Amino acid sequence: MSRRLASPVTIVSLIAVLCGALVGHAADPIPIGVSVAQTGPVALAGQEQVLGAQIAEEYFNKRGGVNGRPFKLIFQDAGSDEATAINAYQNQINVAKVVAIIGPSLSQQMFAAGPFAVRAKLPVLGISTTAKGIPQVGEFVSRVSAPVAIVAPNAIKAAMDINKNIKRVVVLYAQNDAFSKSETETFQQAVKDLHLELVTVQTFQTTDTDFTAQVTNTLNAKPDLVIISGLQVDGANLVKQLRELAYKGLIVGGNGLNTTNIIPICKALCDGILVAQAYSPEYKSKINDDFKGIYKDRQKKDPPQFSAQAFTGVQVFVEALGALDKKSPIAKMDLAALRVELNKQLIAGTYDTPLGEISFKASPGGEIVQKQSYVAQIKMDPGGTSGKWVYVK
Amino acid sequence: MPAFLAAYDFLLVSMVLAAVLALSLYLPLMAGQLSLASPGFYALGGYIAAIISTKVFPPAAGLYPVPLVLLEMAVAAVASGVLGVIVGVPALRLRGIFLALATIAFVEILRVISLNLDVTGGAIGIFGVPQPFASQIHYMSLAIPLLVLCMLFAARLERSRTGRALVALREDELAADAMGVNPTRYKVLAFTVGAMIAGVVGALSAHFINTWNSRQGTFDTGVSLMAFVLIGGSRTFVGPVVGGLVLTALPEALRGIADVGGLPGWLAQFLRDGRLIIFGVMIALGTVFFPHGLITPALLERLGRGRRHRVEAA
Amino acid sequence: MSSSLLLQQVLNGLAIGSVYAIFALGYTLIFSILRIINFTHGAIFTLGAYATYALTGARFGFNGLLANAALPLHLPFVLALIGGALFAAVSGVIVERLAFRPLRTRGSDPLLTLVSSLGVAVALVNVIQYLFGAEAYSYPADPFGQLPSAMNFGTSTEPVLVRTVQVIIFGVSMVVLALLTVLMNATRTGKALRAVAEDTVTASLLGINTDRLILLTFVISGFLGGVSGTLIGLSVGIAGPYFGIAFGLKGLAVIVLGGLGDIPGAVVGGLLIGLAESFVPAQYIAYREAVPFALLFVVLLLRPQGLLGRAVVQKV
């Protein structure tokens, strides 16, 4: 937004804020935008994110919101494409006048919409945008979704602990997915660093349903370990088909497989997948127990990573707003100043979230620093209908 | 008004760009050729601009120079034109649905190539495309002239000998051939100009949406363009322009309506979550109630005549 | 290449191809009659898969209007499959009434029918999401009883494995092909359908109620779409509302390769594309996705009537 346009907007919002202050402003909920994919092919992720965010909204408001003042989430569908994400952002920034935005769901969408937040100077938080380059979009763009650099090698090491004779590795990834593409680069580097032999790299598409060609190529390469970077549905189908066609070795799944949603697809065949996790439902902490409890109560299963990250996104903003309010009361700030200060506070803070303790790097601003990372193995019940993650390390 | 512009600057420019892109599909359709190749050239143009502006000219502080954007647009036009001829000459021997399918294949092949090349950044694409303007609305200074130029071109074309030849081809290729219209030449011409327009729009769009990747300019885009042209009206260049403007705005308008206060909660909720259901139904209904599109030459004639002689119109 | 690998790749190709083929059959049937591409086929295919899921009495997921709801009945899988296919057939009828017939009776530009079918497809996909959410669903395990997950077509030392569900899909698509061939060539209705396909006006002049036969085509196509949606869902789960849409684009390549509107051609086209995909060398797998479209492009330029097809009258 240009200065010329911004200034009238600022004046208008300033007046609005002042008027609001006169009529019991403190009770007005603080608007926080949530723009994730509620329509289009990415909606699977988006719907889980909405659930997580909604739980956070209730949970934190029940605990007094922002120092006694409630906040409310404004949902604007960011769709599954770049243009819709930008339109949602513009709506959040200029119409709903939110203090901060959570989302969009895809890294590519953040590359498109992020600069709009940078120009409007309001903090936005990626909750599932893991491609490299997200915090570099600019000041005001942060994320709570860890790029896989640390977790991925750990998963391979865990596999090597289980099977000491691993030498030959096949890597498969969804080539049309930015997250998988970023993740596989990390995995492939880790394979080389660990002096394993990368015998073949096979690609697929997230929209694929048949993987027999890739499975045949994989089996021909006689691997000891298979590493898969994909999203939940394609990833789980690939696992299923690998197992059905008699692959017996270990499987390491990327972060895309870190969801209970894969269980209905690969059922008993999910057993034994090692998953590099940015979130684990097994992580023990007060906040995660609370979150997991509410989620399980509603959905009768463990929360998936997308929901946990969305919850975390809301939590981070709420706590940052609270901390900021204690330094200088936010009710007295105009919207523009509040947004800028909130961003500073956001990056300065440390948060105890369901993902574990997180904070942000100062450079590049907004990159997540996540204390915990997990490698877990899926243990399926004998019936093959339910299963759980068991920590490996 | 400034508040409106701030909220909808992106949408307004998108609408104009969609209208231009719709014209790129309309031109071959003037000659009766349903080509869905435009998204491919659009994608190509976007990659050209994104690569030039992020890799050839290293990013510098401040705004990206507008002349360089114009240069990228020119490069995109030339590249799309050349590719247009290469693809067009063999493909335009096909007619009807076969041409549509061949061009869909062309777009898919380009998509897979862009997923595999290093220079295009695979699925992640190219990001951080520099901005030539401080505000999105300033993109209008390029988008509007582009639209006007394309409309003028289309308007002139419709009245020219070439335009009549194209229409003759649409009505009856054999007859047109017999009349001395060289079908291949005119079809390739219309196709190539359409390709160049799409490439130019792509180049501008890469800056406009800050990033470019293999999800831009796919089959889905082609489908939208086809809806723009046919719902808008495929017998005059005004049709695609109106179609592009209206249909781009429609989903966002539905979002806006949902935000208007006073609606019952369930209705607002449905408008928000079911936006695309309504959009789809409206497209289907549009074809039923406007079988020749929203804008037809007859309508334009009536509007024009109505202003002059009401009596004659009767 | 070893003979067992060759056999493996051939079988893989046939297995993938039969999925394409069974999807494409309903697609090409509509084309053969109306000379237009019915973009709603992917959505109807998806609807069929969801309907079967509902009829088994399974519970819906955590999103959408019907979250956690379930039908109060528990049909055995085969009955649910038939019920799901019937549901898809009824959906086909509704689609024909809403998106196709009004345009036909107004004599509008056939291109417009493409657009209206696209509009309906967008609406249907989003209705599905609105009702059932975007998550993946999968059918209960072992719907056909205890079958091994794969069958061995090789020796015990050099196994050549094919997933059982793909063998089933292959079998079903062959049976469907045979039934359709008999229907089209040996029955009065089939001959009338072919007459409508060849020349609607002449068919009318012979006393054939073309509207009714077109409707029947949508019934058959919808039924086939429903069956194939369920079968493919059995193989890979229902991957959300866009499940069928992903097949739609590749389905186009399939039906062109076989000759647009040609019923055996759709099966041959599907199998050929499956084979072509399975023979992509491992190191070029990244370009596999382009193979059907490269084939489509080349076939169109060299033989627009398809590999099996005869020259067709081009409408659109």
Add this chain to the structure above:
Amino acid sequence: MSAGATPAPLLALDDLSIHYGRVQALEHVSLDVRAGEVVTLIGANGAGKSTTLRSISRIVPIHRGRIAFDGRDISGVRPSDAVRMGIAQVPEGRRMLARQSVLDNLLLGAYTRSDSAGIQADVERQFVRFPRLAERRRQLAGTLSGGEQQMLAIARALMSRPRLLLLDEPSLGLAPLIVRGIFDIIRELHAAGVTILLVEQNASLALQIADRAYVLEAGRLTISGHAAELLTDERVRRAYLG
């Protein structure tokens, strides 16, 4: 309406107007055909002759006027019902179902009937009438010669046991010898009592076999009368027989 105190006509067109878009194809056309008659409609190319037949078969919409068949208004029925009521058409250009066999073309001609024994008998009857078709019964209709296709088109139309046969330009594109054969058949059908409305560009041929005739010019009926009279009518001679 026109001549005769004879009983109600089998077919009556009353003030029929049809337009395609803005182009007026027929204006205020009224004509009738009585049972057992051969009536011919002659006129130049584009005068609206085929449109008249197509409107009777109900494949073009009517904008004004009405069509009565056997005393019933059929303006609103669908084409398949018109066939069911007894109106069969041999369309211009013959319009074979080129990809089906001769036999299947015939069987489809009987689509509105369900008496399989009767249909079988009628197929044999057509093969007696057109021995050439009997020889080629398994052949695809598209492979027949022009004359054979015309025979098949007529035979196919007769398969519905029509009470009114509409013939659209049966001589079109055929060699004179074959045309003569086709007209012999029309004469035979007339003798057998089939009611025929014949559209023909070859006016002299048509007038020779018809009982009555109408002349259509630019969508309007201009002259009508007994065929024999029209053969000698100066205006007709100059315009159509010259």
